[in-house]
Amino acid sequence: MTKIELTAGVYWVGAIDWNLRDFHGYTTLRGATYNAYLIVDEKIALVDTVKHDFSGEMLNRIREIIDPEKIDYVVSNHVEMDHSGSLPAIMKIATKAQVICTEKGKEGLIRHFRGTWDFRTVKTGDELKIGKKTLFFINASMLHWPDNMFTYLKEDKILLSNDGFGQHLASSFRFDEDVCSLAGYDCDTVMEEAAKYYANILMPFGGIILKKIEEIRKLGIEIKMIAPSHGMIWTNPIKIIEAYLKWAKGESKPKVLVIYDTMWNSTQTMAKEILKGASDSGVEVSLFHLRKTDWSEIIKEVLESKAVLIGSPTLNNGMFPTVGGFLTYLMGLRPRNKLWATFGSYGWAGGAVKAVNEKLKSGGYEPVESIEVNFRPDENDLGKCYALGQKIGSIVKAG
Ligand SMILES: Cc1cc2nc3c(=O)[nH]c(=O)nc-3n(C[C@H](O)[C@H](O)[C@H](O)COP(=O)(O)O)c2cc1C
Ligand SMILES: [Fe+2]
Ligand SMILES: [Fe+2]
The missing domain is CATH 3.60.15.10 (Ribonuclease Z/Hydroxyacylglutathione hydrolase-like)
Known part of the structure; x- marks a missing residue:
């Protein structure tokens, strides 16, 4: 040796x-x-x-x-x-x-x-x-x-x-x-x-x-x-x-992060439209599906990004379990100085977006906007998603 x-x-x-x-x-x-x-x-x-x-x-x-x-x-x-x-x-x-x-x-x-x-x-x-x-x-x-x-x-x-x-x-x-x-x-x-x-x-x-x-x-x-x-x-x-x-x-890059899970891809369609809007506003973007990327890697991205958007479908009146688990981990890490927004798809009574917002609030974070869509997003819904991406992107860009 x-x-x-x-x-x-x-x-x-x-x-x-x-x-x-x-x-x-x-x-x-x-x-x-x-x-x-x-x-x-x-x-x-x-x-x-x-x-x-x-x-x-x-x-x-x-x-x-x-x-x-x-x-x-x-x-x-x-x-x-x-x-x-x-x-x-x-x-x-x-x-x-x-x-x-x-x-x-x-x-x-x-x-x-x-x-x-x-x-x-x-x-x-x-x-x-x-x-x-x-x-x-x-x-x-x-x-x-x-x-x-x-x-x-x-x-x-x-x-x-x-x-x-x-x-x-x-x-x-x-x-x-x-x-x-x-x-x-x-x-x-x-x-x-x-x-x-x-x-x-x-x-x-x-x-x-x-x-x-x-x-x-x-x-x-x-x-x-x-x-x-x-x-x-x-x-x-x-x-x-x-x-x-x-x-x-809590200094970060002008970057927008979209983190989500989905069962039948409605929340994913929303995620991608939000991402398009943010990207078109001229900032760096990244998208992560919670069952496809390792969470500790996503956390590193959170550290480096200014905006974090969380998406979840409704499952049994609440948020999807991976979103709940990820948020529990994330809130414990107490990220500083981020811009938050939330979104998700539901079938009847909903509940996921509300639950995500409550979880964020419990950590002292206030989402700037939330979008909820019934089942599959239509043209109007997609327009709202794109606009949310653009809005977040421009805030991030302006610093
Ligand atoms: C197992 C399961 C449980 C669900 N539970 C609820 C529920 O409690 N409330 C509700 O509004 N929608 C519920 N839904 C409907 C989904 O929220 C709806 O299909 C939504 O569009 C799924 O979004 P996604 O395509 O992103 O997975 C449930 C769907 C599944 C598959
Ligand atoms: Fe150690
Ligand atoms: Fe240690």
Whole structure:
């Protein structure tokens, strides 16, 4: 195994999950990695571990560098099992190691592993000197769970950000710049996956992200590299920080998204007519059938688009189940700064559009317009759909 060094004495000792295609419902089309980092100085610190199944892979990487028995500190930036799953395995070997985490981290780790380890809890501003290198801790509550923290390597200016700034991407490369080095091939894979990750995992926490970035600026922390716990290490941290600022503020493209399901294609006919109207108004458009596209991909599109239109046929007085499921997922992610509209077809008493509108309202969103059509849309209905598309398109275009 080749040793992977971020800088002198800082190694990547994580694992690559090439075959992962479903990360608790999030479709990881390109696999994933669990990044752990080994810091070797007078004392040795391991920052985060990997998913349980991969503890052997991590230990082998550590053994290439040092004897894992010699680890003095295991820093746990996050309790979630993709990062703490191999903690019991490492603590069995590194018997003298202290576990460093936040107070909430300690509570969570005890609930998960019932471990009676030697815990040291830390908060923002606490430091741990391990020789020439200093680990500086920054609380990062809710990025991704209440227990999260960042570990900053002071002298090397590397931020170990755990889930923050991550992407799900299995690759033989470890650094962002290496993924896109061949002309003619897709070069934005890392950013694309970072956007999908942000949209599906961190979108609800935009406000917290803005405050955290501001807090880090105020602490006067200079960041040369961001090493997250998933995917590529950012050698150009400004690129991803700027993207996070944009996403967290709810800045999007002038794009109209039409998302729907249908049983007998009436709602689909409406969707396509709306799409035509929006497209004719000169903005980018996209259309997604909820049983044909992976939802985590659609969520990434939601993040990037200004307008979101939701269509559903009526089924048993309510909305179609996939629309209900998708809206439940979407409302939980609390998208910011969108323009909403709704539509759908019904046979007799209807109910779908009303239910969609209520669901949106429960999230604090007000659709600008709704169209309901009895059975198949006629010329008049199609005209209304086209006009709705045009109206939304022009609002989006005007910014
Ligand atoms: C299983 C099933 C249940 C339905 N339940 C209702 C209902 O409760 N109320 C209603 O107004 N229409 C109901 N409909 C009628 C559909 O809403 C209607 O056919 C509509 O045009 C379907 O739109 P679509 O072509 O986009 O699927 C039902 C249709 C099916 C197939
Ligand atoms: Fe997490
Ligand atoms: Fe994670």
